[in-house]
Amino acid sequence: MSTASTTAAAAPATPSGRKLKAAILGATGTVGQRFLTLLAAHPFFTVHAVCASPRSAGKPYAEAANWKLAGDVPEGMSSLIVEPCTVVPGSRLAECDVAFSGLDSSVATEVEAHIALAGIPVFSNAKNFRMHPHVPLVVPTANADQLAPMVRAQLDRGANSIFAKDATSPPAQPKAGGYMVTNSNCSTTGLAVILRPLIDTFGPIDQMSVVTLQAVSGAGYPGLPVLDVFDNVVPYIGGEEDKLETEPHKILGKVDAATGKLTHIHQSDMKVTAACNRVPVLDGHTLNISLRFKNRDAVPTPDQIASVLAAYTPPPADVLSKCPSCPAHAIHVASQPDRPQPRLDRDRGQGMTVTVGRIRECALLDIKLVTLTHNTVLGAAGSSLLNAEVAYVQGLLKARD
Numbered sequence: 504m505s506t507a508s509t510t511a512a513a514a515p516a517t518p519s520g521r522k523l524k525a526a527i528l529g530a531t532g533t534v535g536q537r538f539l540t541l542l543a544a545h546p547f548f549t550v551h552a553v554c555a556s557p558r559s560a561g562k563p564y565a566e567a568a569n570w571k572l573a574g575d576v577p578e579g580m581s582s583l584i585v586e587p588c589t590v591v592p593g594s595r596l597a598e599c600d601v602a603f604s605g606l607d608s609s610v611a612t613e614v615e616a617h618i619a620l621a622g623i624p625v626f627s628n629a630k631n632f633r634m635h636p637h638v639p640l641v642v643p644t645a646n647a648d649q650l651a652p653m654v655r656a657q658l659d660r661g662a663n664s665i666f667a668k669d670a671t672s673p674p675a676q677p678k679a680g681g682y683m684v685t686n687s688n689c690s691t692t693g694l695a696v697i698l699r700p701l702i703d704t705f706g707p708i709d710q711m712s713v714v715t716l717q718a719v720s721g722a723g724y725p726g727l728p729v730l731d732v733f734d735n736v737v738p739y740i741g742g743e744e745d746k747l748e749t750e751p752h753k754i755l756g757k758v759d760a761a762t763g764k765l766t767h768i769h770q771s772d773m774k775v776t777a778a779c780n781r782v783p784v785l786d787g788h789t790l791n792i793s794l795r796f797k798n799r800d801a802v803p804t805p806d807q808i809a810s811v812l813a814a815y816t817p818p819p820a821d822v823l824s825k826c827p828s829c830p831a832h833a834i835h836v837a838s839q840p841d842r843p844q845p846r847l848d849r850d851r852g853q854g855m856t857v858t859v860g861r862i863r864e865c866a867l868l869d870i871k872l873v874t875l876t877h878n879t880v881l882g883a884a885g886s887s888l889l890n891a892e893v894a895y896v897q898g899l900l901k902a903r904d
């Protein structure tokens with residue numbers, strides 16, 4: 504991935520020299536499959552346990568998963584026996600140092616709380632804990648600087664005091680050291696990445712309109728029936744508009760270092776209106792964004808916006824530069840008038856770069872532009888993985904033995 508990968512790969516993974524053992528929760532799903540692929544040859548982590556529903560448990564992974572990504576199931580993973588998402592002595596899950604969650608939201612609350620109470624840090628894609636006051640909501644190329652203070656605050660409080668009420672079946676042997684980190688909704692991801700440098704440079708945004716064109720892979724597998732989505736646009740995605748209108752306030756808020764609680768000092772008055780559409784694209788969420796800056800004295804020009812976005816280096820740069828999944832460029836500004844396009848731009852930076860184009864003046868607000876984000880990479884598994892790399896580099900993820 505980035506040029507930093509050489510440095511990171513050369514570093515010893517732990518004091519004992521081994522890679523950290525990773526569990527994938529929801530390993531058989533759309534996001535779970537991405538996790539397996541991204542972790543196939545990772546310098547810090549190795550897939551040790553694949554976990555899913557009782558429907559899949561007990562089967563070899565290759566049989567349980569309906570593999571939908573290009574290429575085969577990564578070597579060594581197809582014969583792993585799928586386990587239930589319960590930490591019991593003797594299970595491979597119990598031996599893991601970190602868990603990545605691509606769980607269906609109907610089960611994520613109780614399962615993720617159970618795993619955190621068992622002492623295993625959880626990096627989750629599910630929506631369930633995103634707005635929890637003690638859990639960081641981190642888009643790694645937008646607000647990775649919030650991760651360490653929020654995780655330290657969770658560790659100080661103890662997972663038991665935060666998550667015990669959410670675990671309907673707590674682990675038989677609870678352990679200290681568990682915590683939770685979430686990443687955002689896949690449409691919110693690309694939005695947050697471009698807002699961070701714009702707000703840091705030009706000040707708060709007070710009004711914003713976002714219209715999405717979202718890929719079918721965002722709906723999981725099997726997702727929408729082909730007769731609904733082929734040759735069609737569906738102007739409704741349940742719950743999505745609300746997430747786009749709320750999650751950016753938390754991501755762009757500030758951490759109060761004393762309590763680890765987020766305060767929304769800077770973006771509390773940002774008004775966001777979202778309209779979400781499902782389109783017949785396989786991967787890649789496109790956003791049409793119009794925005795207005797609060798400071799009316801110095802409204803930036805499209806050229807100034809393009810320069811700031813193209814030059815953006817996300818914080819904390821010294822940490823991210825040691826993370827193998829951090830793209831060389833968090834944002835790519837496309838100069839062609841007809842870009843970004845999902846098929847041509849979604850894989851930029853191995854799916855971790857947000858492509859921006861069509862930056863122009865808006866007759867209603869100040870500026871309008873188009874973003875494109877790979878929804879199952881940067882929008883999901885890739886963000887979780889990069890968040891875990893950030894935690895690892897900052898000494899917050901270690902071997903548990």
Ligand SMILES: NC(=O)C1=CN([C@@H]2O[C@H](COP(=O)(O)OP(=O)(O)OC[C@H]3O[C@@H](n4cnc5c(N)ncnc54)[C@H](OP(=O)(O)O)[C@@H]3O)[C@@H](O)[C@H]2O)C=CC1
Pocket residue numbers: 528529530531532533534535554555556557558559560588604605606607608610611628629630687688689720721722723724878879882883
């Ligand atoms: N797809 C995307 O672009 C994005 C998805 N997300 C979020 O990530 C999560 C996963 O999404 P996605 O991969 O698309 O969903 P899928 O429907 O493709 O996969 C869901 C996974 O959850 C597992 N699961 C379902 N029920 C249970 C259960 N009772 N116990 C344990 N495991 C269970 C499934 O296992 P089994 O195969 O055994 O049923 C499967 O592995 C969701 O919360 C989603 O909202 C977030 C951002 C983007």
Ligand SMILES: N[C@@H](CC(=O)OP(=O)(O)O)C(=O)O
Pocket residue numbers: 608628629630687688689717718720721722740743746878
């Ligand atoms: N709803 C998103 C995917 C998703 O699962 O989002 P969330 O994790 O916020 O529920 C989409 O359809 O593209």
